[in-house]
Amino acid sequence: MRTPAGAEQPRANPDFRLTVEQASYVYAPNPSQAPLFTLEALSFQAKPGEIVAILGPNASGKSTLLKLISGALAPLSGRVFLNGFPTHSLAPKVRAQRIALVQQESPLLFPSRVWEFVLQGRHAYSRGLGFESAEDVTIAANALAQVGAGHLTDRWMDKISGGEKQRVILARALAQQPLMLLLDEPTLHLDIGAQVDLLESLRKLAAQNRYTVVVVTHELNLAGEYADQVVLLQKGKCLRVGTPANVYRRDLLEQVFQAPLSVEITTSGRPRVTLFSDK
C-alpha cells in the first residue's frame, strides 16, 4: 500500500508540535577521516506555547541541533518532525511559513528601512513578482507593534541600537506567522536590561500566539528563569532534558561548564545559579 507523499506515518504524539526523535548528526568533511564533530542521537518534544532552551558551553552542539530542528540540515539518523512532517523535507517556502529563525545578525550590504526588513518575512507568502499586498503590510505593522517597535517603522536598519535591531529581527520572524520560532543566541550582544525585555516578550508571544519557541543560549539564569524545558548539551552529547529545576543540578552544571557554582531554587520554583571564584 502506498501512502501519500509526505504523509509518512508520523509516530509523533499529536499533542506535541515539535518532536525530535533519536536525531543525530556527524560533520565529516572527508569520509575517510575521523569526523570533526558528532551530535549523538537525542530526543525531546515540545508543545505549542512552550519555550525550550538549548543550553551548553561552546562547541557542545547547540547550533547543530538548531540546524536539525530548522530543517537546514537533515539528521544522519532519526527524525525531526513539526506537526508530524519532517522539517528537512519541507519545500523552502512552506518551511518559511512554519518555522522562523532569528539568527545572529549579518551585516547589511545596502541600507534598508525597518519596514522593508520586516516585510521580508512575508516573502514566503508572495506570488508572482512578489509585490506586497495590503494584508502583508498590516501583518508586518502588527508584528512590529507586538515587539514594541512600531515607532521604528521608518528608521534605517543601520541607524538603530542593538536592542532595537533584535526586536526588528524578531518582528520579521513574527511576520512569517510561523508555528515555531527558533532563536540562535538572541541575547548575545544585548545588555542585561534588553536581554530580560527580549525574553519577557518571547514568553508573552509564546503564550499569546501559541508558538513553540526554541532558544539556543549559554545564559544559565535566563534559561532557568524563562524556559519550560531545558536541553543540556556537552561535547555533542545530550546530558539531560527536563524542567530547569530538574536539569539544574550542581554537580551536573559544574561538570558541563567546568566552573564551581551553586544552585538555589527560588520561591517561584525557578533555579538560580551563582558562579564562585575559588582563588
Added chain:
Amino acid sequence: MRPLTLGRLLLRCGILAVILFVVVVIALKLGAVQVSLYGLGRDLIRVLLGHSSSISTDYGMIVVDIRLPRILLAIVVGASLSVAGASFQALLRNPLADPYVLGVSSGAAVGSILALLIENQLNLSPAFGGLFTPFGASLGAGAAIAAVYFLGRRDGRIDSSTLLLSGIIASSFLSAIVMFLMSTLSGGNLRGYSYWLMGSFSTLPPKSLLYLLGIGFLAAAAVIYTTASDLNLLLAGEKEAMHLGVDVGRVQLVVYIAASILTGLAVSVSGAIGYVGLLIPHAMRLIYGSDHRMLLPASALGGAIALVLADTAARTVVAPSEIQVGAVTAVIGAPFFIYLLRRGLT
C-alpha cells in the same frame, strides 16, 4: 510603510524610457553630418510605418542605416551589461562586482574569439555563422565567473577583496590570452585586440545577430526578473534567505546562467566595455533604493541611456575620427570605482 507597487514601478520606468527616447533623438542628430530635427522626425516616422525604402536623402540614409542600428546596439548592450552587473552584485553579495572588473567580459572575449576561429574552420553559411559567437562568449563568461567565484572563496565564504583580486588577475590573464590569439592567428572577421579589450560599436554585427541579441536580452533579463524578490533576500546572506523561503541553489544557478548569457551576448557584438555594469546599478540604487524589482528594470534603462550617451561622445568628440566607447566608459567609471572602494573600506 510604502512597499513598491506595480503602478509606481511602471511610472518610474516610463520616466526613464522618456529620457532614453530624448537621448536617442539627440544621438541621431549629432555626428559628422548634421541632421535637422524635422528631417529626423519625418524619416523616423517613415521607418516606423515601414516605408524605409522611401527615404532617399543622404542624411536620411546615414540616420536610418548607420546611426539608428548603432544606437539600438548600444541600447541592448548597455541594458545587458547593467542587468548583468546588478545580478552579479546580488549573487556575489559584493557591491563592486561588475562583468568587466571580475574578468567575465574578458572570458567572454576569449570565448568569442575561439568561437570565431571554430566558425572559420566550419565554413558555415553566413546566416548561421554569426550565431556561433554569442554562444561561445556566453560559455566563456560562465567559465570566467565560475573560476573567479571559486578563487574568491575562503573557508566557504566569499571574501570581498579576495574576490576582486581574483577578478583582476583573471581579467589580466584572459586579456593576455586575447592578445596572444590576436597576434598568432589571423582571420577575416577576428577584429583587432583593442576591439575585444576596450569595446566598440564601430563595426555593426549582421542583422541576424542583432535579432538574436534583442531576443536573448529580453529572455535572460525576464528570467532574472522572476527572481527579483529572491535577490533582495539573498543580499542578506544565503542562510537568511533560505530561512525566509528562498530556494537559494535554484535562484543562484538561474541568475548565474542568465547573467553569463547577458554578458556573453553583449561582448560578442561589442567587445568588453567596462564599468557600465558597476556604475549604472549604483546610480539607480541611489535614486530608487535597492529593491531589485525596481533596480533591475531601472538598470536596464539606465544602462541603455548611459551607453547611447557614451557612444555619441565616442563618435563626436574627435570627429571625423572616433575613440572607442570602452575608453569613454573607463574614463568615467574608473574614478567612480575608486570612490566606491574607498568608501567601502572606511
